[in-house]
Amino acid sequence: MISLDDKVTGLMVFFLITSSQIGVGVLGFESIINKYAGHDAWMSLIISGLAVSGIIYLMYKMLKNAEKGDIVEIHQFTYGKWLGNFVTIIFTMYLLLMATVVLRTYIEIIQVWMFPHLKVWAFLLILIPLIYYTISDQFRTVVGVCFLGIVYPSLLIPTVIYPLRFADMNHILPIMDHTITELMQSSTLAILNFMGFSTLLVFYPFIREANKSQKYAQYGNLYTTGLYVVVCLVSYLFYNQSELEEVIWASLGLWKIIEMPFMERFEYFGIATLFFMILPNAVLYMWASTRVVHRTFGFDHKKTAVVLLVILFLTCVSSTGRVGVNVLNDGAGKIGLVFLFIYIPVLFVINLIRRKVRKNVS
């Protein structure tokens, strides 16, 4: 049983959801999501946000009815013990994959912008112990990292004012120049930036009065969507669409024009600060996968964490180069899409049927 001391208040769900969603994606999603919807792609973000809100609703529906309230139990209940555990292992691998994507992409950014010769393993060598240090203690610590990972980088939000000096309204006009289908297609690309909230399936039992916390989860998603829309609009006002095809990290480009009497090249500072947004991502994924393995097989939490972090280290090191990272991102995006929008609804339906059947039997 989880002690009351280790549980966190409902408000923290806001920070958990938001910090799990916002990650490396925010630095460069503008030039990915405009593939189909062009300058209207910011609307695709809203569509994605709404869809994610629906999935959060489904998750809460399922979790409320589960006794211990996490995915391990839902799987065991829905598929029986053996098959359920097997599906849980696949879920763990999904979490590990997402953690790899987050870290590897961030390292890629550091390599491109700051240290071209930075070795992936050298960087991971100081980062992996940090993740271990965070997840080996109480869940409280993980939540604390998520909380500060939202509060502290939010100080950077006002910097979007700087590029607005060079804004050109013509870049986003005319509005609704694309078909709904195109908008939908773009929103499937935008989903990768909303992905992390699947950890809700794991941390749900750590929330006090969890069944009442859905509003905070929805507010969290709203905050994420709002932030993305603002950043996206600012970049689309700043760049024109042909420029966007050239730049990979459009948001970082926005920071480049900030100048202060004691500081130029603001993006260096930005990348460093963004570490505090990347860390909650990685930490939450790794904590969730450790927790899931611990719940399924009853292995020691700390030892499991060590093993999984070693796996994370190996997967990060083995994916090399810009191409490798791209493949990783695209793959993770597709898998995530399937997981959230096909698997979760399917699981929901099977779970519902199972519950009904069991109720009738008894």
Add this chain to the structure above:
Amino acid sequence: MNKKTSQKRVQRGFDKLLTELEKKDSFIHYQHEHENGTIHLGYLKTAVDPQKLEKYILPRVQEYIYNDLSELNGYIPFTKTELAENSDHIQDKLVKGFVFIYMPNVSPSYLLVPLPLDQKRQVSVPEVEFSVVGPKEAFVEDIDTNLNLIRKRLSIPELSVKKLKVGTITKTDVAVVSIDGIADEENVNTAVQRIKDVEIDQVIDSSYIQQTIADNKNSPFPQLLDTERPDRIAAILAEGKIAIFVDGSPHVLLGPTTLIEFFSAFEDYFLNWMTASAFRLIRLIAVFFSILITPLYVAVLTHHFEIIPQTLLTTIVHSRTQVPFPPVIEALILEFTIELLREAGARLPTKIGQTIGIVGGIVIGTAAVEAGLTSNVLLIIVALAALGSFTTPVYKMSNTIRLIRFPLIIVSHVYGLIGLTIAIAYIMVHLLRLTSLGRPFFAPVFPFRPKDFKDALIRLPFSVQQKRPYQVRPTKVKRPVAEETDK
């Protein structure tokens, strides 16, 4: 016959006791012929107050008329006297400053009178936490005086003092003080239990307790605040926190505390809230500045000099042209020099210490720049950083702040800004994990308690602070501002 043998046995016992005591230094043994036979009187000169002995005991023993010891006891104007026969027990008491009176003809027992010599320092002005306004009292080494200083400020029956003895050799008095009905029982119990569990042979100062009952003993951060100000202790007791007094220490511990509390000087409460808030913010900025500025210098100059605007870069490059070392060596040398000066100043008597400060600061600084060993800019940065660390009101915390700079400088050299960020993240996670008496140390930032922010980064007026901080889980949350008026 029977009486005679028992008398002989008693006589032998007395002789043995005397020979044992003769071995101790400064044992003094009087004999006085009284009408009921010889009276023996013995004590250790170094443990007994001679004035009390001459004024109260000797006249009564010599001049009063009495038949046995209990009658004599009635004349003696001291409490805690006792009659004892066991010679080990008597020796024990003598060491603690008791005088024995023995009448071999009347009874085999000894009358023990406590006359310990109290060497106390007078209550004086606080030196470590000096404040221009406000009370000018500071704790002394004697625990009873210290408790009395608190009782004077909080003369209420609810003030509870739980006394414990710690240390197998020193058997030091430790008192856990709290206010019943305000302080959380659990906090008090945690503190008492931890002090009971301490396994140590000597407790010389409250820092021994501070270290042995710390939640995380491998943390550079102190997890209990120590203060020498009775006013501060009275204030935190009324807030629902608990205080730990240790005999022989002029510093009293208080907990559960938070990181931010370490940066609040008690003077903040004597100034009006705007001034106090401004000063507190300045102190916090000074701390961040002090921790980050030298590592930033190293990180930026080693890896990312593009960050510096051209005009500023010219200044910095110009000052560094003569310097043969990379920024990290330069920074470490200077930081080390500052630490040397501080350490030398701290070990030497005050007057010489000042001289060393001037010699070190001016002569070495100027010479180092002229010789081209360090740059002017870095000299300014390091000096300011040192200054910033000294603004912390709690001495132990300012030590921590200066210490954690060194790993940051090295990481900045290796991994640049990213390394610095990760190092800060390590400190952040460490602070998130820390607790003080089982309560989160990083509150009210996390766990996020907006209401406790009224007295954290800034200090709002007293009229706004009508609730006690949630951090200490006070039993009564509301401060009874207008409790009696409606009667």
